[in-house]
Amino acid sequence: MxxxxxxxxxxxxxxxxxxxxxxxxxxxxxxxxxxxxxxSAGALSPDGLAVALILFRAPPERAGLIxxxxxxxxxxxxxxxxxxxxxxxxxxxxxxxxxxxxxxGIAFLxxxxxxxLACGSPAAIAAWRPRVQILSPLRFEIMPGPETATRV
Amino acid sequence: xxISVIGASGGCxxxxxxxxxxxxxxxxxxxxxxxxxxxxxxxxxxxxxxRADLQxxxxxxxxxxxxxxxxxxxxxxxxVMAAGATFPTDAAATRDRVTxxxxxxxxxxxxxxxxRAIARNRQHYPPLAIVVSNPVELGVxxxxxHLPREQVLGMGxxxxxxxxxxxIASQLGLRRQRVHACMVGExxxxxxxxxxxxxxxxxxxxxxxxxxxxxxxxxxxxxYPGRLLQEHREMMAAMMADPVGGPxxxxxxxxxxxxxxxxxxxxxxxxxxxxxxxxxxxxxTVELVKAFCEGRSVEVCAQYQHEGxxxxxxxxxxxxxxxGSVRRIVPVDDLSAVEMxxxxxxxxxxxxxxxxxxx
Numbered sequence: 317m318x319x320x321x322x323x324x325x326x327x328x329x330x331x332x333x334x335x336x337x338x339x340x341x342x343x344x345x346x347x348x349x350x351x352x353x354x355x356s357a358g359a360l361s362p363d364g365l366a367v368a369l370i371l372f373r374a375p376p377e378r379a380g381l382i383x384x385x386x387x388x389x390x391x392x393x394x395x396x397x398x399x400x401x402x403x404x405x406x407x408x409x410x411x412x413x414x415x416x417x418x419x420x421g422i423a424f425l426x427x428x429x430x431x432x433l434a435c436g437s438p439a440a441i442a443a444w445r446p447r448v449q450i451l452s453p454l455r456f457e458i459m460p461g462p463e464t465a466t467r468v
Numbered sequence: 469x470x471i472s473v474i475g476a477s478g479g480c481x482x483x484x485x486x487x488x489x490x491x492x493x494x495x496x497x498x499x500x501x502x503x504x505x506x507x508x509x510x511x512x513x514x515x516x517x518x519r520a521d522l523q524x525x526x527x528x529x530x531x532x533x534x535x536x537x538x539x540x541x542x543x544x545x546x547x548v549m550a551a552g553a554t555f556p557t558d559a560a561a562t563r564d565r566v567t568x569x570x571x572x573x574x575x576x577x578x579x580x581x582x583x584r585a586i587a588r589n590r591q592h593y594p595p596l597a598i599v600v601s602n603p604v605e606l607g608v609x610x611x612x613x614h615l616p617r618e619q620v621l622g623m624g625x626x627x628x629x630x631x632x633x634x635x636i637a638s639q640l641g642l643r644r645q646r647v648h649a650c651m652v653g654e655x656x657x658x659x660x661x662x663x664x665x666x667x668x669x670x671x672x673x674x675x676x677x678x679x680x681x682x683x684x685x686x687x688x689x690x691x692y693p694g695r696l697l698q699e700h701r702e703m704m705a706a707m708m709a710d711p712v713g714g715p716x717x718x719x720x721x722x723x724x725x726x727x728x729x730x731x732x733x734x735x736x737x738x739x740x741x742x743x744x745x746x747x748x749x750x751x752x753t754v755e756l757v758k759a760f761c762e763g764r765s766v767e768v769c770a771q772y773q774h775e776g777x778x779x780x781x782x783x784x785x786x787x788x789x790x791x792g793s794v795r796r797i798v799p800v801d802d803l804s805a806v807e808m809x810x811x812x813x814x815x816x817x818x819x820x821x822x823x824x825x826x827x
Contacts, residue, residue, distance in 0.1 A: 337497065338532065341498075345469075345498070377591070377592035377593065378592070381590070384541075385470065385543045388499060388501065388534040388541060389532055389534070390532060
């Protein structure tokens with residue numbers, strides 16, 4: 317299992333065909349795999365830019381280099397690298413009732429049919445996930461709030 | 469593979485960039501960075517215009533092109549250093565004596581600025597740095613102080629070797645691909661032709677030996693440096709006396725000299741004919757980039773920062789095995805005693821110059 321630290325890239329993109337392709341090529345060209353990807357079109361974002369959030373594992377220096385390369389792409393307007401435990405990041409997944417036992421850094425929201433929504437940082441969820449059966453893919457989001465992020 | 473060309477707005481930088489695009493060396497999603505070398509440039513928009521022009525011209529295969537002036541933004545896996553001052557192309561102006569020493573003092577801070585910034589940002593993943601600017605030995609030396617020396621090459625010996633192969637091939641009526649030959653040592657008047665390395669496809673044994681003897685025109689290896697200096701003096705005097713017609717007459721005179729002298733001397737009339745040596749330098753730079761991009765193990769001649777190998781200490785040209793970075797120096801045991809002696813003298817001279825330039 318890859319034991320490199322988790323990172324999230326928060327990327328502001330021009331909302332054009334090929335923009336995600338360009339970003340994906342930066343990863344694949346360097347042998348890096350995305351663990352999760354969340355994207356939304358510009359029309360759905362307050363600033364009109366498409367947004368991509370990418371969860372991946374890499375040594376910190378390589379993650380920093382990826383962010384620097386992304387910032388040089390013509391379709392990329394911003395690329396912020398966040399640590400996997402950054403408090404601005406919210407990661408969620410559905411779990412069955414039995415899995416909802418206390419876990420450090422994870423909160424549980426009760427849902428109908430005996431299910432729970434587990435919420436925490438990507439790093440906390442990733443550390444907890446192997447021990448439980450999750451019922452949905454990971455979803456994650458960046459929350460506007462105090463500027464506590466670590467930028468590399 | 470991403471490539472950054474520092475000094476992309478200069479004559480040579482622009483030609484390198486154009487060739488990289490035209491030859492399709494980079495994929496559509498790979499990054500070609502056009503990096504301005506002069507923050508006080510009188511043409512700050514030039515590179516943006518060049519990008520748009522290249523996109524129009526080569527839309528079918530254009531890579532991602534980025535423009536920046538900031539050394540901190542350089543992200544290429546290969547960094548081509550083509551920025552810096554060069555000699556004026558007006559031979560008459562050489563009376564004002566713009567020397568290689570002047571060039572060194574002008575370009576040293578530029579080398580230092582980019583090498584330092586690249587090293588700071590790329591400590592764990594250093595790029596391959598290819599120094600095109602002159603004095604190439606100074607550039608290699610400064611970049612090697614900041615990056616692992618295995619990641620730093622100078623173009624001088626590479627292009628000199630390509631020219632040497634061409635001069636031999638053209639005299640024999642062959643294509644360059646059929647000739648193997650190396651030029652090592654200091655770029656310019658400190659170059660060392662390795663006749664012992666010459667191989668000509670289809671010729672062997674005595675026939676090869678006789679052909680080489682004929683090509684050399686009676687000029688012994690030991691006499692080469694003295695004859696080169698003498699021819700250079702005469703050529704420069706002719707061009708200063710007649711800046712318009714001088715270069716052409718010098719090129720005609722050069723055609724009568726042996727290939728090894730032509731290699732070292734020809735760049736001068738080409739430069740002072742206002743053509744500079746843009747096309748050949750760019751072509752050989754792109755050749756070296758291609759060799760690196762293809763990931764093959766190749767033998768190249770290039771400037772490299774020696775650290776005592778074969779008692780060499782200067783960043784002079786030598787034969788290297790390149791496998792992504794410099795894997796090793798080709799053993800020098802096949803060099804003749806005179807060639808080895810010339811290489812050591814070139815090394816000593818270069819060490820002395822570096823001390824002078826960096827003091």
